[in-house]
Amino acid sequence: MRENFLVVENVSKSFGGVKAISNVSFSLSGNSLLGIIGPNGAGKTTLINIITGFIKPDSGRVIFKGDDITGLPGYKIAEKGIARTFQIVRPFLHLPAYKNLIIPLYSKRVKSFRGGRFGDRDTVAIDLLEEVGFERDSSVPYKSASSLPHGYLKRLELARCLALQPELLILDELFSGMSMSEVAATVPIIEKLKAEGLTLIMIEHRLRELFRIADKVIVLNFGEKIAEGKPSEVIENELVKVAYLGAESA
Amino acid sequence: MLTGIIVYGLVNSSILLLVALGFCLTFGVSRIANFAHGAIYILFGYLMWIFLNWLKIPFLFAILLTLVLSGIFGYVAYYVAVRRVRGIVLSEVVSTFALGVGILEFFRWMGFVTYEFSLPPIKKGSLYILGFPIDYQRLIIILAAIGLVAFLYFFTHYTKLGLSFRAIAQNERTAIALGIDADRVAALSVAFGSAFASVASILVLPLGIISINSGYEALLIAIAVGIVGGLESIPGMILASLVLGFVQIVVGVYVSSAWVMVVYLLAIIVILVVMPSGLLGKFKELEERV
Ligand SMILES: Nc1ncnc2c1ncn2[C@@H]1O[C@H](COP(=O)(O)OP(=O)(O)OP(=O)(O)O)[C@@H](O)[C@H]1O
Ligand SMILES: [Mg+2]
Numbered sequence: 001m002r003e004n005f006l007v008v009e010n011v012s013k014s015f016g017g018v019k020a021i022s023n024v025s026f027s028l029s030g031n032s033l034l035g036i037i038g039p040n041g042a043g044k045t046t047l048i049n050i051i052t053g054f055i056k057p058d059s060g061r062v063i064f065k066g067d068d069i070t071g072l073p074g075y076k077i078a079e080k081g082i083a084r085t086f087q088i089v090r091p092f093l094h095l096p097a098y099k100n101l102i103i104p105l106y107s108k109r110v111k112s113f114r115g116g117r118f119g120d121r122d123t124v125a126i127d128l129l130e131e132v133g134f135e136r137d138s139s140v141p142y143k144s145a146s147s148l149p150h151g152y153l154k155r156l157e158l159a160r161c162l163a164l165q166p167e168l169l170i171l172d173e174l175f176s177g178m179s180m181s182e183v184a185a186t187v188p189i190i191e192k193l194k195a196e197g198l199t200l201i202m203i204e205h206r207l208r209e210l211f212r213i214a215d216k217v218i219v220l221n222f223g224e225k226i227a228e229g230k231p232s233e234v235i236e237n238e239l240v241k242v243a244y245l246g247a248e249s250a
Numbered sequence: 251m252l253t254g255i256i257v258y259g260l261v262n263s264s265i266l267l268l269v270a271l272g273f274c275l276t277f278g279v280s281r282i283a284n285f286a287h288g289a290i291y292i293l294f295g296y297l298m299w300i301f302l303n304w305l306k307i308p309f310l311f312a313i314l315l316t317l318v319l320s321g322i323f324g325y326v327a328y329y330v331a332v333r334r335v336r337g338i339v340l341s342e343v344v345s346t347f348a349l350g351v352g353i354l355e356f357f358r359w360m361g362f363v364t365y366e367f368s369l370p371p372i373k374k375g376s377l378y379i380l381g382f383p384i385d386y387q388r389l390i391i392i393l394a395a396i397g398l399v400a401f402l403y404f405f406t407h408y409t410k411l412g413l414s415f416r417a418i419a420q421n422e423r424t425a426i427a428l429g430i431d432a433d434r435v436a437a438l439s440v441a442f443g444s445a446f447a448s449v450a451s452i453l454v455l456p457l458g459i460i461s462i463n464s465g466y467e468a469l470l471i472a473i474a475v476g477i478v479g480g481l482e483s484i485p486g487m488i489l490a491s492l493v494l495g496f497v498q499i500v501v502g503v504y505v506s507s508a509w510v511m512v513v514y515l516l517a518i519i520v521i522l523v524v525m526p527s528g529l530l531g532k533f534k535e536l537e538e539r540v
Binding site for chain 1: 413416420423426427429430
């Protein structure tokens, strides 16, 4: 089970004529961190949408902890413990930041973990916000999400996922739009989560940070997996240099 | 005269709010414009009448039964009439409107059109406020409107289901990613909308007879209040009900009661042209599209 925590098998998805994902397979062992990289439009987000049930694949299977979860509705996959952030932040804009966490804290999944702790959801929410770098004793956690700067919204996405107490956490370009110092402050949080036993998938364009913390990286290009390996191996891969790094420096 | 306008303005505004609340709740949560709303309002008026007059069910129990059945009806109606066309706005409107017309015309065909079809008031009699007579039923309507708004506030702020309603309303995809079943919540939002419609019919229909036309009028009221108020803000709905309710009474007194219906239509057109998101509504969809 630790070996095949998540298995993606021959997954394909087309939109009209565009092959967003073609025949991609990979597997992920428990308590590891997988990086997914690739140029814009490579199909990274589509792959995540397939894993998390937002898009049904045309073919292929997704297996989580031995269960076939292919095509299950998104809310069921969330209940099974797969949490995701969105590349474009999607807060509950008209709720205060800490209330954004109330929904997952009310979920079946968390209730089964936390037993009868009914009254202290707000405190748990504030704790979680503090964990991702909201200043606890300031007014920030109580501000409406619509008034928060982008960096905070990114971290709110993260906190919202943590509130669900996930087993697999998928971060879609968490660092993009964050300042250098915010990224620097967030990396240790992710390392800590992994040390606590979480399994993570990170889609990132910030390769330096990603390569430092990833155990394995897969590279997508035009919907195909063109490379897979340790960060050090992937950096040296000629295909990757051409497809990805070449594109970036151009 | 002024006392009369204030009292009857408040009563009228409360009626509009009661009739519109369910329609706006459903739309606010799941963006479903339930064009069967007016028909549901009448359907449960007639059912209540049948419970009381044919089945001889005791009054309070008949109310309870009506409320429960209307909720179940809304839940089922979502899966039957809306689910398959969900997200295709025009199809949703056509499908729910067809359901509504079907219900209303069924009762016309059944011959439910005579003056014997009326519901009893909750409490008979009247009292004086500032020297002005008002019957208990109208007073109860005002109190019920206030009570229902208070209920809605506490429900959406302090219950799990109410919070799910708000989550879906604000960001459906995020809510799904956090384990909320959007379909079920949408069905429940229609269920609540129907139950609210039946509350309105139990309270408002005793003021007159139950008629097919008032079903179409109820839909018009719901749309007018929704559009003027901005469809997803409770303060907006209250404000819209007050504005429309008082304007109607003033028009009825100083112009002619024949013009009262025109107020809805004019209000809809003026608001759509001048401030399309309503008096207090926000164009949330814009943020969504980014
Ligand atoms: N819902 C959709 N409908 C139609 N086409 C889509 C949809 N989602 C993605 N695509 C297309 O699929 C391809 C892959 O998109 P995807 O968003 O997965 O790329 P990405 O690797 O996440 O890119 P980025 O780095 O810009 O986020 C693109 O060509 C995109 O236009
Ligand atoms: Mg993407």
